[in-house]
Amino acid sequence: FKGMASDGVPRRVGVVGYGRLGQSLVSHLLTQGPELGLELVFVWNRDPGRMAGTVPPSLQLQNLGALGERHPDLVVEVAHPQVIQESGAQILRYANLLVGSPSALADQATEQRLLEASHRWGHAVFVARGALWGTEDIARLDAAGGLQSLRVTMATHPDSFRLEGPLAAVRSTGHRTVLYEGPVRGLCPFAPRNSNTMAAAALAAPSLGFDRVVGVLVADLSLTDMHVVDVELSGPPGPAGRSFAVHTHRENPAEPGAVTGSATVTAFWRSLLGAAPSPSPGPPVPC
Secondary structure (H helix, E strand, O other): OOOOOOOOOOEEEEEEOOOHHHHHHHHHHHHOHHHHOEEEEEEEOOOHHHHOOOOOHHHEOOOHHHHHHHOOOEEEEOOOHHHHHHHHHHHOOOOEEEEOOHHHHHOHHHHHHHHHHHHHHOOOEEEOOOOOOOHHHHHHHHHOOOOOEEEEEEEEOHHHOOOOHHHHOOOOOOOEEEEEEEEHHHHOOOOOOOOHHHHHHHHHOOOOHHHHOEEEEEEEOOOOOEEEEEEEEEEEEOOOOOEEEEEEEEEEEOOOOOOOOHHHHHHHHHHHHHHOOOOOOOOOEEO
Protein backbone atom coordinates (compact mmCIF):
# COMPACT_ATOMS: atom_id res chain seq x y z
CA PHE A 1 0.00 0.00 0.00
CA LYS A 2 1.15 3.53 -0.79
CA GLY A 3 -0.69 6.42 0.79
CA MET A 4 1.28 9.16 -0.94
CA ALA A 5 -0.22 10.93 -3.92
CA SER A 6 1.72 10.74 -7.19
CA ASP A 7 3.39 14.04 -6.36
CA GLY A 8 4.69 12.74 -3.03
CA VAL A 9 2.13 14.69 -0.95
CA PRO A 10 0.43 12.74 1.88
CA ARG A 11 -3.20 11.78 1.46
CA ARG A 12 -5.39 13.96 3.67
CA VAL A 13 -8.05 12.04 5.62
CA GLY A 14 -11.06 13.25 7.58
CA VAL A 15 -13.03 11.06 10.01
CA VAL A 16 -16.77 11.54 10.56
CA GLY A 17 -17.88 9.88 13.78
CA TYR A 18 -16.00 9.35 17.04
CA GLY A 19 -17.52 6.23 18.55
CA ARG A 20 -15.52 3.04 18.95
CA LEU A 21 -14.63 2.79 15.26
CA GLY A 22 -13.84 6.47 14.91
CA GLN A 23 -11.59 6.45 17.97
CA SER A 24 -9.69 3.46 16.62
CA LEU A 25 -9.21 5.01 13.18
CA VAL A 26 -8.10 8.34 14.62
CA SER A 27 -5.57 6.58 16.85
CA HIS A 28 -4.21 4.61 13.88
CA LEU A 29 -4.00 7.73 11.71
CA LEU A 30 -2.14 9.71 14.37
CA THR A 31 0.34 6.93 15.19
CA GLN A 32 0.77 5.04 11.89
CA GLY A 33 -0.57 7.49 9.34
CA PRO A 34 2.60 9.55 8.78
CA GLU A 35 4.74 6.54 7.85
CA LEU A 36 2.00 5.38 5.45
CA GLY A 37 1.65 8.76 3.79
CA LEU A 38 -1.64 9.62 5.49
CA GLU A 39 -2.42 12.87 7.31
CA LEU A 40 -5.44 13.28 9.60
CA VAL A 41 -6.96 16.69 8.85
CA PHE A 42 -10.21 16.65 10.84
CA VAL A 43 -12.50 14.70 13.13
CA TRP A 44 -16.22 15.48 13.40
CA ASN A 45 -18.75 14.05 15.84
CA ARG A 46 -22.40 14.83 16.46
CA ASP A 47 -21.49 15.40 20.11
CA PRO A 48 -18.31 17.53 19.97
CA GLY A 49 -17.76 17.07 23.68
CA ARG A 50 -16.83 13.45 23.11
CA MET A 51 -13.63 14.56 21.37
CA ALA A 52 -12.46 16.71 24.29
CA GLY A 53 -9.16 15.60 25.76
CA THR A 54 -8.38 13.00 23.09
CA VAL A 55 -8.57 14.83 19.74
CA PRO A 56 -6.23 17.84 19.38
CA PRO A 57 -8.37 21.02 19.18
CA SER A 58 -6.83 21.90 15.80
CA LEU A 59 -8.27 18.68 14.34
CA GLN A 60 -11.78 19.07 15.76
CA LEU A 61 -14.30 20.11 13.12
CA GLN A 62 -17.33 21.74 14.69
CA ASN A 63 -19.41 22.12 11.51
CA LEU A 64 -19.48 19.25 9.02
CA GLY A 65 -20.52 21.67 6.30
CA ALA A 66 -17.12 23.34 6.60
CA LEU A 67 -15.10 20.20 5.81
CA GLY A 68 -14.02 21.64 2.44
CA GLU A 69 -11.82 24.11 4.32
CA ARG A 70 -9.66 21.18 5.46
CA HIS A 71 -9.11 19.98 1.84
CA PRO A 72 -9.46 16.24 2.49
CA ASP A 73 -8.71 13.62 -0.16
CA LEU A 74 -10.76 10.96 1.65
CA VAL A 75 -13.56 11.25 4.21
CA VAL A 76 -14.32 8.16 6.31
CA GLU A 77 -17.86 7.92 7.74
CA VAL A 78 -18.20 5.80 10.88
CA ALA A 79 -21.09 7.64 12.50
CA HIS A 80 -24.64 6.65 11.51
CA PRO A 81 -26.54 6.02 8.24
CA GLN A 82 -28.33 9.35 8.72
CA VAL A 83 -25.05 11.18 8.13
CA ILE A 84 -24.68 9.54 4.72
CA GLN A 85 -28.31 10.23 3.85
CA GLU A 86 -28.05 13.89 4.83
CA SER A 87 -24.45 14.80 3.97
CA GLY A 88 -22.96 12.06 1.75
CA ALA A 89 -23.52 13.91 -1.53
CA GLN A 90 -22.08 17.12 -0.06
CA ILE A 91 -18.96 15.27 1.16
CA LEU A 92 -18.39 13.96 -2.39
CA ARG A 93 -18.10 17.53 -3.61
CA TYR A 94 -14.76 17.75 -1.80
CA ALA A 95 -13.36 14.22 -1.43
CA ASN A 96 -13.65 10.50 -1.97
CA LEU A 97 -16.00 8.90 0.55
CA LEU A 98 -15.61 5.66 2.50
CA VAL A 99 -19.06 4.66 3.74
CA GLY A 100 -18.95 2.82 7.05
CA SER A 101 -22.76 2.69 7.32
CA PRO A 102 -23.79 1.08 4.00
CA SER A 103 -27.30 0.41 5.34
CA ALA A 104 -27.90 4.05 4.34
CA LEU A 105 -27.74 2.96 0.70
CA ALA A 106 -30.81 0.75 1.10
CA ASP A 107 -32.64 4.03 0.57
CA GLN A 108 -32.72 4.32 -3.23
CA ALA A 109 -32.87 8.12 -3.23
CA THR A 110 -29.69 8.26 -1.12
CA GLU A 111 -27.88 5.81 -3.40
CA GLN A 112 -28.89 7.85 -6.45
CA ARG A 113 -27.75 11.13 -4.88
CA LEU A 114 -24.35 9.64 -4.10
CA LEU A 115 -23.99 8.20 -7.61
CA GLU A 116 -24.86 11.55 -9.20
CA ALA A 117 -22.52 13.46 -6.88
CA SER A 118 -19.72 10.98 -7.57
CA HIS A 119 -19.94 11.62 -11.31
CA ARG A 120 -20.50 15.35 -10.96
CA TRP A 121 -17.51 16.03 -8.74
CA GLY A 122 -15.22 13.22 -9.92
CA HIS A 123 -14.91 11.51 -6.54
CA ALA A 124 -15.29 7.83 -5.69
CA VAL A 125 -17.54 6.05 -3.18
CA PHE A 126 -16.15 3.09 -1.23
CA VAL A 127 -18.08 0.76 1.06
CA ALA A 128 -16.35 -0.79 4.07
CA ARG A 129 -16.79 -4.56 4.17
CA GLY A 130 -17.03 -4.55 7.96
CA ALA A 131 -17.81 -8.05 9.19
CA LEU A 132 -18.53 -9.48 5.73
CA TRP A 133 -16.21 -12.38 4.92
CA GLY A 134 -15.40 -13.16 1.27
CA THR A 135 -16.36 -9.79 -0.22
CA GLU A 136 -14.04 -10.11 -3.21
CA ASP A 137 -15.21 -13.65 -3.94
CA ILE A 138 -18.86 -12.56 -3.88
CA ALA A 139 -18.13 -9.62 -6.18
CA ARG A 140 -16.14 -11.76 -8.64
CA LEU A 141 -18.78 -14.48 -8.78
CA ASP A 142 -21.51 -11.91 -9.28
CA ALA A 143 -19.60 -10.14 -12.07
CA ALA A 144 -19.15 -13.48 -13.84
CA GLY A 145 -22.88 -14.21 -13.71
CA GLY A 146 -22.40 -17.13 -11.33
CA LEU A 147 -24.38 -15.91 -8.34
CA GLN A 148 -27.98 -17.01 -7.98
CA SER A 149 -28.67 -16.55 -4.27
CA LEU A 150 -27.03 -14.87 -1.30
CA ARG A 151 -28.14 -15.07 2.32
CA VAL A 152 -26.48 -13.35 5.30
CA THR A 153 -27.41 -14.27 8.87
CA MET A 154 -26.21 -12.23 11.84
CA ALA A 155 -26.75 -13.66 15.31
CA THR A 156 -25.80 -12.09 18.61
CA HIS A 157 -27.13 -11.31 22.08
CA PRO A 158 -30.19 -9.01 22.13
CA ASP A 159 -28.20 -6.39 24.09
CA SER A 160 -26.05 -5.79 20.99
CA PHE A 161 -29.01 -4.73 18.85
CA ARG A 162 -30.04 -1.11 18.28
CA LEU A 163 -33.45 -1.64 16.70
CA GLU A 164 -36.05 0.87 15.59
CA GLY A 165 -39.69 0.91 14.48
CA PRO A 166 -41.56 -2.41 14.56
CA LEU A 167 -38.39 -4.43 15.22
CA ALA A 168 -37.86 -2.57 18.49
CA ALA A 169 -41.11 -4.07 19.76
CA VAL A 170 -40.19 -7.67 18.91
CA ARG A 171 -39.37 -9.69 22.00
CA SER A 172 -37.26 -12.83 22.17
CA THR A 173 -39.51 -15.82 22.74
CA GLY A 174 -36.84 -18.30 23.64
CA HIS A 175 -33.15 -19.14 23.57
CA ARG A 176 -32.87 -18.22 19.86
CA THR A 177 -35.34 -15.93 18.07
CA VAL A 178 -35.40 -14.89 14.41
CA LEU A 179 -36.27 -11.19 14.50
CA TYR A 180 -36.28 -10.69 10.72
CA GLU A 181 -35.88 -12.76 7.59
CA GLY A 182 -36.36 -11.23 4.16
CA PRO A 183 -34.88 -8.72 1.68
CA VAL A 184 -32.05 -6.64 3.12
CA ARG A 185 -33.76 -3.45 1.94
CA GLY A 186 -36.64 -4.09 4.34
CA LEU A 187 -34.32 -4.60 7.32
CA CYS A 188 -31.95 -1.64 7.02
CA PRO A 189 -34.37 1.14 8.07
CA PHE A 190 -35.23 -0.65 11.32
CA ALA A 191 -31.77 -2.02 12.19
CA PRO A 192 -29.48 0.64 10.71
CA ARG A 193 -26.55 -0.23 12.96
CA ASN A 194 -26.98 -4.00 12.84
CA SER A 195 -27.52 -4.52 9.10
CA ASN A 196 -24.34 -3.02 7.65
CA THR A 197 -22.78 -6.43 6.96
CA MET A 198 -25.87 -7.42 4.98
CA ALA A 199 -25.90 -4.09 3.15
CA ALA A 200 -22.25 -4.60 2.19
CA ALA A 201 -23.22 -7.99 0.72
CA ALA A 202 -26.03 -6.40 -1.31
CA LEU A 203 -23.57 -3.86 -2.73
CA ALA A 204 -20.97 -6.54 -3.48
CA ALA A 205 -23.59 -8.45 -5.48
CA PRO A 206 -25.38 -5.81 -7.60
CA SER A 207 -27.15 -8.41 -9.74
CA LEU A 208 -29.13 -9.33 -6.61
CA GLY A 209 -28.91 -6.05 -4.71
CA PHE A 210 -30.89 -5.00 -1.66
CA ASP A 211 -34.11 -6.61 -2.89
CA ARG A 212 -32.81 -10.13 -3.59
CA VAL A 213 -30.05 -10.59 -1.00
CA VAL A 214 -31.73 -12.15 2.04
CA GLY A 215 -30.89 -10.85 5.50
CA VAL A 216 -31.61 -12.74 8.71
CA LEU A 217 -31.30 -11.14 12.15
CA VAL A 218 -31.21 -13.51 15.10
CA ALA A 219 -31.27 -12.84 18.84
CA ASP A 220 -29.33 -15.59 20.63
CA LEU A 221 -29.08 -15.43 24.42
CA SER A 222 -25.99 -17.67 24.42
CA LEU A 223 -23.88 -15.24 22.37
CA THR A 224 -22.88 -12.89 25.16
CA ASP A 225 -19.37 -12.19 23.87
CA MET A 226 -19.48 -12.62 20.10
CA HIS A 227 -21.28 -11.82 16.86
CA VAL A 228 -21.80 -14.72 14.45
CA VAL A 229 -22.17 -14.06 10.72
CA ASP A 230 -23.10 -16.85 8.30
CA VAL A 231 -22.89 -16.20 4.56
CA GLU A 232 -24.55 -18.73 2.24
CA LEU A 233 -24.43 -18.40 -1.53
CA SER A 234 -25.14 -20.54 -4.54
CA GLY A 235 -24.73 -20.41 -8.29
CA PRO A 236 -27.08 -21.57 -11.05
CA PRO A 237 -27.48 -25.31 -11.64
CA GLY A 238 -24.80 -26.88 -13.87
CA PRO A 239 -25.28 -29.46 -16.65
CA ALA A 240 -25.77 -32.23 -14.10
CA GLY A 241 -28.31 -30.21 -12.15
CA ARG A 242 -26.04 -29.52 -9.19
CA SER A 243 -25.22 -25.98 -8.03
CA PHE A 244 -22.00 -24.41 -6.75
CA ALA A 245 -22.43 -23.46 -3.08
CA VAL A 246 -20.40 -21.82 -0.31
CA HIS A 247 -21.18 -21.39 3.38
CA THR A 248 -18.88 -19.36 5.65
CA HIS A 249 -19.28 -19.10 9.41
CA ARG A 250 -17.56 -16.18 11.15
CA GLU A 251 -17.32 -15.80 14.92
CA ASN A 252 -16.31 -12.26 15.85
CA PRO A 253 -15.41 -11.66 19.53
CA ALA A 254 -17.26 -8.66 20.97
CA GLU A 255 -17.64 -6.91 24.30
CA PRO A 256 -21.04 -7.56 25.92
CA GLY A 257 -23.59 -5.20 24.40
CA ALA A 258 -21.21 -3.90 21.73
CA VAL A 259 -22.58 -3.21 18.26
CA THR A 260 -19.17 -3.70 16.63
CA GLY A 261 -17.05 -6.82 17.01
CA SER A 262 -13.31 -6.69 17.70
CA ALA A 263 -12.21 -8.05 14.32
CA THR A 264 -14.43 -5.54 12.53
CA VAL A 265 -12.40 -2.67 13.99
CA THR A 266 -9.28 -4.07 12.31
CA ALA A 267 -11.19 -4.61 9.07
CA PHE A 268 -12.15 -0.92 8.96
CA TRP A 269 -8.51 0.15 9.15
CA ARG A 270 -7.73 -2.12 6.21
CA SER A 271 -10.69 -0.63 4.33
CA LEU A 272 -9.32 2.86 4.95
CA LEU A 273 -5.94 1.83 3.55
CA GLY A 274 -7.65 0.30 0.53
CA ALA A 275 -9.64 3.46 -0.13
CA ALA A 276 -6.73 5.90 0.10
CA PRO A 277 -5.66 5.60 -3.58
CA SER A 278 -7.89 7.54 -6.01
CA PRO A 279 -9.96 5.43 -8.48
CA SER A 280 -12.52 6.62 -10.98
CA PRO A 281 -15.96 7.87 -9.87
CA GLY A 282 -18.93 5.55 -10.18
CA PRO A 283 -20.95 2.96 -8.22
CA PRO A 284 -19.83 2.12 -4.64
CA VAL A 285 -16.72 -0.07 -4.52
CA PRO A 286 -16.47 -2.61 -1.63
CA CYS A 287 -13.12 -2.49 0.16
